[in-house]
Amino acid sequence: MPDALWQYSATDLREMIQSRQVSAVEVCEDLINRIESVEGRSGGLVQQEDETDTRHIHAFIHPLSLESARKKADSIDEKISRGDDPGILAGIPFAVKDIFCVKDTRTTAASSILKNYVSPYHSTVVERILAAGGILLGKTNLDEFVYGSSTESSAFKPVTRNPVDPSRVPGGSSGGSAAAVAAGEAVLSLGSDTAGSIRQPAAFCGVVGLKPTYGRVSRWGLIAMAASLDCVGPLTRNVKDCALVLQVIAGQDSKDWTSVTEPVPSYPDLLSDAAVHHTLKGLKIGWPTEYFEDPELINPDESADILRAIERAADLYKSLGAEIVPVSLPHTSYAIPAYFVISRVELASDLHRFDGVKYGHRTNQSVDDLYEMYEATRTEGFGVQPKQRVLMGMHVSSAGYADQLYDRALRLRALIRQDFHRAFEKVDLIMAATTPTTAFPLGGIFGDTVQMQNADRLTVPANHAGVPAISLPCGLDSSGLPIGLQLIGPDFREDLLLQVAYAFEKENN
Structure with missing residues (x-):
């Protein structure tokens, strides 16, 4: 107790x-x-x-x-x-x-x-x-x-x-x-x-x-x-x-x-031992080759502890009656570049509301016109990260670049969702690592926008596809830092993710 x-x-x-x-x-x-x-x-x-x-x-x-x-x-x-x-x-x-x-x-x-x-x-x-x-x-x-x-x-x-x-x-x-x-x-x-x-x-x-x-x-x-x-x-x-x-x-x-x-199931009631045991028997769990073999997504040397932990999780699921089935999600490597463009276009639009007129901070500087007030307010109020993203979003959505970048990113997002739909025709859900590394040191990569964005390279595909995904602890690396197991399911199958996650958690106490 x-x-x-x-x-x-x-x-x-x-x-x-x-x-x-x-x-x-x-x-x-x-x-x-x-x-x-x-x-x-x-x-x-x-x-x-x-x-x-x-x-x-x-x-x-x-x-x-x-x-x-x-x-x-x-x-x-x-x-x-x-x-x-x-x-x-x-x-x-x-x-x-x-x-x-x-x-x-x-x-x-x-x-x-x-x-x-x-x-x-x-x-x-x-x-x-x-x-x-x-x-x-x-x-x-x-x-x-x-x-x-x-x-x-x-x-x-x-x-x-x-x-x-x-x-x-x-x-x-x-x-x-x-x-x-x-x-x-x-x-x-x-x-x-x-x-x-x-x-x-x-x-x-x-x-x-x-x-x-x-x-x-x-x-x-x-x-x-x-x-x-x-x-x-x-x-x-x-x-x-x-x-x-x-x-x-x-x-x-x-x-x-x-x-x-969509109706909401009674999720807690689905986690009885009998219900979970029944779900695991014959369950097909996808093993996406790109998440384990593409060195741009996960480095086999730097991520050795993580890969071993996910393999142990797969062995546990097999022991509970599930089948591990290789699947391919071929457009996964495009998830970060597509996200880089789509998110910045949308956030540039969203952040325009913060102008010092309706709510939030407003500059106390003496200004000559409305545009100077906008500039001073946003200069004072926004940090470096929002400023960078707004500028990038306005650039990639501007005339001459939208067709090359934004529209192409939207098409890539559709292909990523299509990858998941095709995979779920063969398997019930997909398992992978949540992150390619464990927690990095404070200040380790802060300020490097590309490296920071790459920390999400195993999670962002589910956002593009709109499908549910859960992370749960599945062990520690050699430094004693937690490792996350990620389970990804079809649309509105949170019930299945919770059952399969609970089975792993229960077996690992």
Whole structure:
């Protein structure tokens, strides 16, 4: 049994709270104590990086929502004492990536240009978790406007550190969300995934992260990076918790025209031992040759520990009755170049709304006209990464280049999706590594846009295809850093991914 409440899963805490073995207040206070123990200084604009601080995680952006959390915990206990239904996540403390709007709360996207923006409404996913009884502890740090794979580009310092090894990055852009769960500062968290931003930090920090099918979960209230690629999903300590959160946040939303009406299964109920055992018998799992043999995607020498871990996972699945079938995804090597173009065109359009007129930062400089105000505001408010991407997006979508670059990237995206459809005619799902490396050192590649983008080369194909994918821990490398196993499924087969992930997790305790 765990020694402290923060070490329990959401599934266990839910049962303990509703059976009154513990109170929601006790759970909340234990998590707050844990935050005070490991968080250190939460991110802020006036704080400087402390290179000597190798103990603290800095997962959150200041201020946290601790007093409102205490009040919510009190109300949950009162509901339970009256015999009312408190919701399926009653009393579960959670964190939210600061890319989601939370009513009456500062929502920054880790950018100085939104440092004082207070949202007037909840994003749909936050509203659904709160309605299910979840207790919001705070908002987590991220790469500025999710532009990065390490959480180092945030305007709010200190940057988040990896709880497994604080000299390493937690991944990104949902690095704060992954780190908070891994460090026990939240029982679960919400992230967004545009090129792997849930799965990559989940792999780096040793937690579970799910990118649902595009449209399965509402994006209403998510500050967009690339609207045709962005997905919302959970980061949790185990697969059952992931199923529980997905049950709450999935489903059609009239506010988001890209959300689908596909029925939502009861994901937690599908994780019974009998159901999982039945699913594994005769299951065909694809082994994509490009993900294991293309040196541009994964270096056999640098990634030897990762490849061995995935091979061991394949052996385990075979022992459970599954069949490993080679498949080809021939356009995988084009996924990063296509993403490089598509994401920058879309984000250049999205960021035009931040002009100092409607909301967010506005320059105090004396200016002669509107255009000077725009220029000064954006110069002061945006960091290097958004500026680079806006310039690139405007360039590749301009007359004379759109046909050569943007239109071609869209055609490549269609071919990548076609690759997955053809593979799923032969197999039920696909397995691969989540990342080509384990967590790299802080400052190791920050500033090198190409290297940073390449950290997502095994995750971004699923974003292009719109299919669901999950990352779960499957071992450690020789330095003791977590390795992520990635499972990719057909559209709306999150149920299958969760079952197969749970089978692996259960066998590996």
